[in-house]
Amino acid sequence: MSSDENKNFEPLVVLQFSSKTPLETKEWVIKRLTANHNEDQGAGLLARYETSPESGDNMIVIGAKLSRLLIGAEELRIKKRYKNKGLTEFLISDIDHFENSENPENFLLQSEKQRIIWEELQTLHPMSNEHSVPGVPTKMISPKNDTLLDILHSLNFIANLFPLHDKDDIKLMEHDWFKSIRAMFAPQDIHQIRNYFGENVAFYFAFLEYYTWALVPTAILGFLINFWPVSDFFKYSLLCLFNVIWWTVFMELWKNYTNRLASQWGTLDEEMFERPRSLYYGEPQLSPITKKEEPYYPLWKHRLKKYFISYPLMMICLIISLTIYFNYCRIQNRTDAKYPFDGSLTFIQVKAMRMFPSIGYSLLIGQVNLNYRRLATFLTDNENHRLQTSYENNLTAKLFIFFFVNCFAGLFYQAFFMANYGNVTQLLTSMLIVNVVILKFTEQIGPYISKRFKKKQLAESVPTDAHLSNSVKQLKTLLPFQGTYGDYLTIFEQYGYVALFSAVFPWITICAVINNFYELRADAFKYCYVYRRPFAQPAWNIGSWHSAFDILSSIAIVTNTALIAMQPSVRHYFSSYNDVEYILIFVAAEHVLLAIKLAIDFAIPDVPAEVEIERVKNLYESNQALRSQRSNKTLQAQKSITSKH
Amino acid sequence: MSSDENKNFEPLVVLQFSSKTPLETKEWVIKRLTANHNEDQGAGLLARYETSPESGDNMIVIGAKLSRLLIGAEELRIKKRYKNKGLTEFLISDIDHFENSENPENFLLQSEKQRIIWEELQTLHPMSNEHSVPGVPTKMISPKNDTLLDILHSLNFIANLFPLHDKDDIKLMEHDWFKSIRAMFAPQDIHQIRNYFGENVAFYFAFLEYYTWALVPTAILGFLINFWPVSDFFKYSLLCLFNVIWWTVFMELWKNYTNRLASQWGTLDEEMFERPRSLYYGEPQLSPITKKEEPYYPLWKHRLKKYFISYPLMMICLIISLTIYFNYCRIQNRTDAKYPFDGSLTFIQVKAMRMFPSIGYSLLIGQVNLNYRRLATFLTDNENHRLQTSYENNLTAKLFIFFFVNCFAGLFYQAFFMANYGNVTQLLTSMLIVNVVILKFTEQIGPYISKRFKKKQLAESVPTDAHLSNSVKQLKTLLPFQGTYGDYLTIFEQYGYVALFSAVFPWITICAVINNFYELRADAFKYCYVYRRPFAQPAWNIGSWHSAFDILSSIAIVTNTALIAMQPSVRHYFSSYNDVEYILIFVAAEHVLLAIKLAIDFAIPDVPAEVEIERVKNLYESNQALRSQRSNKTLQAQKSITSKH
Known part of the structure; x- marks a missing residue:
């Protein structure tokens, strides 16, 4: 396989490093991304620098060969339409029976390809003999527990990580969705x-x-x-x-x-x-x-955190927020009473004085909201x-x-x-x-x-x-x-x-x-x-x-x-x-x-009858497969016993 | 197999014919019950007359050979404990891996045996060339649609059909359940x-x-x-x-x-x-x-009956019942006012007069209840x-x-x-x-x-x-x-x-x-x-x-x-x-x-975590089996293609 082929691939995902990332770390990440899937526990993907005048060498684009993507699709149990049948979990060995398989480049949707890469990135670990991050020798890592992304995030080395839009697909989609008068009243193609x-x-x-x-x-x-x-x-x-x-x-x-x-x-x-x-x-x-x-x-730890940390803290926040509201009402009423439109002050002066509580309330509640949002995220992370x-x-x-x-x-x-x-x-x-x-x-x-x-x-x-x-x-x-x-x-x-x-x-x-x-x-x-x-x-x-x-x-x-x-x-x-x-x-x-x-x-039943039938059908099929698998195993075991004796 | 062996089996289920059942029909039922499972589409069970001085020849007892019961257990997907594993669907070919299989007579519970026979009875049809009931030539049947039990029920030939109690099992159970002082406070062995x-x-x-x-x-x-x-x-x-x-x-x-x-x-x-x-x-x-x-x-017919026949009729019954109640209250009040304890009548006379409405109400509501119960059964049957x-x-x-x-x-x-x-x-x-x-x-x-x-x-x-x-x-x-x-x-x-x-x-x-x-x-x-x-x-x-x-x-x-x-x-x-x-x-x-x-x-979650895990585990297992089955099939197909060319 030529190195050229490895460089000229369709970019699917963009990873931008923050500017402080050492070159060695970047090289290490690319190596892990492109390393062989089986031998070096790498992701087996393709990656190259995408140099731009502004960001320099901080951006890499990631893609993958079709064969690698198909393996990922099988691992992720992506479902595709089977010929003469409904959706079926994709299996490489069975690819000929799927619709559209004569055209392998378009067999997987672009969004599926990107998802496969994303899942691969999330489960990519350092090599089992690596115990510190190249370029940052002080950062110790445990190859088994830490994923590559965890490490990069904890070092604040990732500025952006996102899949690429596809202009052609958007062009196809936008006309019926929002770009025409007709689209205003026609249903979306969901x-x-x-x-x-x-x-x-x-x-x-x-x-x-x-x-x-x-x-x-x-x-x-x-x-x-x-x-x-x-x-x-x-x-x-x-x-x-x-x-x-x-x-x-x-x-x-x-x-x-x-x-x-x-x-x-x-x-x-x-x-x-x-x-x-x-x-x-x-x-x-x-x-x-x-x-x-x-x-x-442990589940009990999770529940303990949820019921005894998250919920009480949320209650406190609610009480704070309501206290602020009712105090605002009280102050507003008192202010309104203190500055009546009785001519002792001009209309504008009264209005201005009366606005103070509202302004104070808006500022305060904005802060509370912002902090609550942070707190909620923190608490949920913590759970x-x-x-x-x-x-x-x-x-x-x-x-x-x-x-x-x-x-x-x-x-x-x-x-x-x-x-x-x-x-x-x-x-x-x-x-x-x-x-x-x-x-x-x-x-x-x-x-x-x-x-x-x-x-x-x-x-x-x-x-x-x-x-x-x-x-x-x-x-x-x-x-x-x-x-x-x-x-x-x-x-x-x-x-x-x-x-x-x-x-x-x-x-x-x-x-x-x-x-x-x-x-x-x-x-x-x-x-x-x-x-x-x-x-x-x-x-x-x-x-x-x-x-x-x-x-x-x-x-x-x-x-x-x-x-x-x-x-x-x-x-x-x-x-x-x-x-x-x-x-x-x-x-x-x-x-x-x-x-x-x-x-x-x-x-009204939650699941429509035909969906329920489809579901039970799938269950029944796999159940039957399990039974025949067990029968086969026993048969083989018996054969091997009789042949030994 | 000796005929003697076929007669001296452990009776599991009793079927009593009504006294008007012709002998020919009884013989036909026994023939269908004992006919071979594969050749004559029979139930493959065992059956014999159980003659008693009073009921004469109207009672038969039904049993089955162990091998027949095991086939039934596999068909009904009865679950048994697998060695070193949880409950697993029973498979005859895999019987050695189940607990207690060294003792085949007791492998199935008696209640399971009876259930197997019951299911078999429910799905037993006449032979496909039989178009009228032997002994009742006027009764035409469609062998494909009518089961034997349907036919017998429609002719009112079945007086009783029930499984037999087992005295030894009851003896084992009753002590801890209700026959001792201790049982009054100890939890049941569910x-x-x-x-x-x-x-x-x-x-x-x-x-x-x-x-x-x-x-x-x-x-x-x-x-x-x-x-x-x-x-x-x-x-x-x-x-x-x-x-x-x-x-x-x-x-x-x-x-x-x-x-x-x-x-x-x-x-x-x-x-x-x-x-x-x-x-x-x-x-x-x-x-x-x-x-x-x-x-x-069709589902729509079922729904139509439910929403437009059953529900309105139920509403009418409710209204009738409430009308009766409120009229009773009215009449009771009026009667109470008409017969005061003022000495014009004796205490007993007043009480007696006042009791009339209650008696009338009790009689009436009893009738309504009885009829409603019949109506409800009829409507639900009809749905x-x-x-x-x-x-x-x-x-x-x-x-x-x-x-x-x-x-x-x-x-x-x-x-x-x-x-x-x-x-x-x-x-x-x-x-x-x-x-x-x-x-x-x-x-x-x-x-x-x-x-x-x-x-x-x-x-x-x-x-x-x-x-x-x-x-x-x-x-x-x-x-x-x-x-x-x-x-x-x-x-x-x-x-x-x-x-x-x-x-x-x-x-x-x-x-x-x-x-x-x-x-x-x-x-x-x-x-x-x-x-x-x-x-x-x-x-x-x-x-x-x-x-x-x-x-x-x-x-x-x-x-x-x-x-x-x-x-x-x-x-x-x-x-x-x-x-x-x-x-x-x-x-x-x-x-x-x-x-x-x-x-x-x-x-509070409805399903406990460990049950959910058990469930997903089973699903995952059968899902994996389906995948490997599909892989195998494709492999075989490929082999057969390459060997042909």
Whole structure:
């Protein structure tokens, strides 16, 4: 094999070292990456320097030969379509029976190739006789426990590590996704998105689309009902009943759809075979499942940390945050009373004095939020989750609770304790404006401008743009991928306003629909052109976000019945009842609605029948294989016994 | 093989024909039972007449040779302990590696042998060239669709079909279970029960025991708190909070324990591979899973029947039952007013007149209940469930809802609408007395006496008792097995009183504990000596009874907070608040309790970690087997291709 062949490969992944990385270390990393898979326990990949005028020798690109990628695909149990059959785990020896295998270069998707390299990088260790990092003799390593990436991270030698975008694939995708008028109303091709970004991102877009369509009937009903000449009570309760049933059915159907997608993408049973996170640590032990050595951390320690460190600290943070909020309310009220519009001060002076508490509160709560986010990440790291999904679910849950309390505590307080509808309307309006204008800007328009600016800068500093390789361009112009967390949070916040207050303020839903039709395309653009490509990550559902939405829709029943009960027009409608009876009627109604929600949850099966059949079929097949394997083994054993005697 | 050997086998199952069955049909059944498994599509079992002076030639006993049973065990995927390993599906070719295989006669449990015969009976068809029943030429049959049992049932030819009790096994079991003083306090040996009765019955006893122990802390707390000199409010709310947390944790731990038992008994994944019920009908189609022909009934038809026939009819029955109840209340009140104790009539006369409505109500509701039970069975049959578990769950759910409404509607009405505590206490007391005295009698003591009586009768009619075979004796003296349904219902009813009203009436719990310690042993006696043995039925949990208990404990939160709020002493404690505030405080408290329940449900995992590991391990093993099988196949295919060329 010529050295030339080893250098001119298709780059798949970019690794940028920080500028302080010694040359020796870089050479060592390349050697480990390219070392033979079997002999030197290397990754068996291809790697070369990608020199650019600015970053010098700090960037390497990584690729792999097709044969190496196929081995990786078999190891990762990647599923491919079998001829005349459904998805089947890929096996090299069986490659001829898979669809598209006559064209081996395109057999694996680019995102799959990148994922294979990524998994390989995560499990790459130093050679077993290496005990210090070349170039950094003071850094001692344990070749068995430390992976190469752990070591480089702990030395802060990695500046960036990301897979490369593919312009042709994006061109194919963007027309139907966001680049045409037609795309604004046509459904997304979710399978194309999954093929390019992986299941994790695809589930986000699938959910956003599904959720947006689910909003439409609520919005239409909320709009039309205004023109119907019936009593307020009837309007509100119809809307409320409709919302309860509709959103429960929606969440159940979404679960159904999720399972169908996961089944089509072959990730439905992936959950069981998930490999430990690379950051999971513990004593190496033989795994009872795979019989290979895997780190093992005692469950009781994990639980101890979770229940006695994480949860109490979270509670303290919540209390701090609520204390700050209520103190702000108190100070604001006192300030308002101290500076009345009575002419002793000018209008502007009063307004300015009154703004002080708000400013102080905003500054303080911003700090608390930032620190809480750091603390949550630290605590979840510290819990040492074995699986990536469990790590993410726990982090999401922590952030979700805090976010929920912070975001809606004000609205709750105003709506239910102060019964101040003016304030609620004002707060809702201002929050939606903040959401649309400020968040949209920081989220989408901001990065876009900064990207433009960077591109311009780049073009100025390096006039020969054409000479720049694709990888250097992407490193310079694209922002690091942030994960889907922030995007889910945006939908979640919106759903919060829609679900919790929609019976009384139906216009929120209409705003949300309009916003989401735009948001979906803006996000699509962002993922394609603003951020670097993420590594494809297998997923089988949207994780704890589902629970978060589910909890929110239960809370929504409580808030909506309460809001309806608090409307003066409704109270008037029930004027023949006294206060106690009136409250009991609404409490009873709330319980009936909760029971309806529960009954619907119960009645709709989570897994659609055909997915269940597919699953049992696979199980049955492998079960049969195990039986025949055992029969064969015994037969051979008997043969060998009889031949010996 | 001598004919003698075929006649002198250990009888396992008894089949009694009705007296009108023609001899020819009986001979035909025996021929089908004993016909060769492979050649004549027979069951390959052993069968002989068991003649008795009374029943004549109407009874046959069925057994099987060991080799036939082992084949059946392999077909049914019965799991046995593998040497140095956990439970593994039994394979004849691999028998040497199983524990206890050096002693082949005792390798299979008797209950397993009986289950194998039972499954064989259920799938036994007429020979493919038989188109009418011998002895009943008018009865046309379709050999492919009708099983032998279906045909016999439709002709009403089967009087009894049951497996035989084993006196030695019972003797071994009873000492530690109910026959000694020690047994009253020692835990049951649930595995022994499972080995004898099968998983279905074992789960009932496991649940009853678990539930009884769970009652103990509630009973103790409810008793001790009476002596604590604090306010009523504090007592009640402590008890209520404790109950919410305790019962939620209990239900979750029970789920955990269920999964552990199912894993130890090898039924955890049985659910997926469950075979269709023998009564399931539909067009024969190739099963997508096993690739064998199985009946198939369209899902939409099943759903249509469920949602548009069963559910509406159930609603109508509920409405009828409630109408009857409220009319009874009205008439009772009117009668009470019409016949006051004012001296115009004697005390006895008044009492007698006042009793008329109650008697009428009891008679009427008894009829409604009976008919509803028939209707529910008919409707569930009509829904044509594919699986036995789904059939049972649907039947249980139907009966549960009706039962719940009937049983507790009166208490609810008295407690919450009439706020009549005297009546609630009276009702609760009378219901408990009815429960203990009347139900216990009809359930346990009644059958016992009738059994005694029958035995005596038998001894009189046939003086030479020693000559009677075991099978004839069991047929004559034991009652047909009724299923666990009635027993679960008894616990459920009791849990209803305990959960729904315990915060205010803690003495119910104490009664329940005492009752259950007795009930468990009485039930054990009943299963061993009063009823015929049931066929062992695989189970992995207690089915929809779990949901029933879970729903009840949610409702309990609502009723308990309401009951506490309605206590005059508690109202007095909150006398500084007005009525509206008072209600809102309790509504808020109720919501907090519901949230706590939800959070606990969420936090405790359903499947214990070690069971999950065991499960994934099995999956991984069979998955690996499938991979290596596919590799081998390809290798062989390649070899055959190269050898041909």
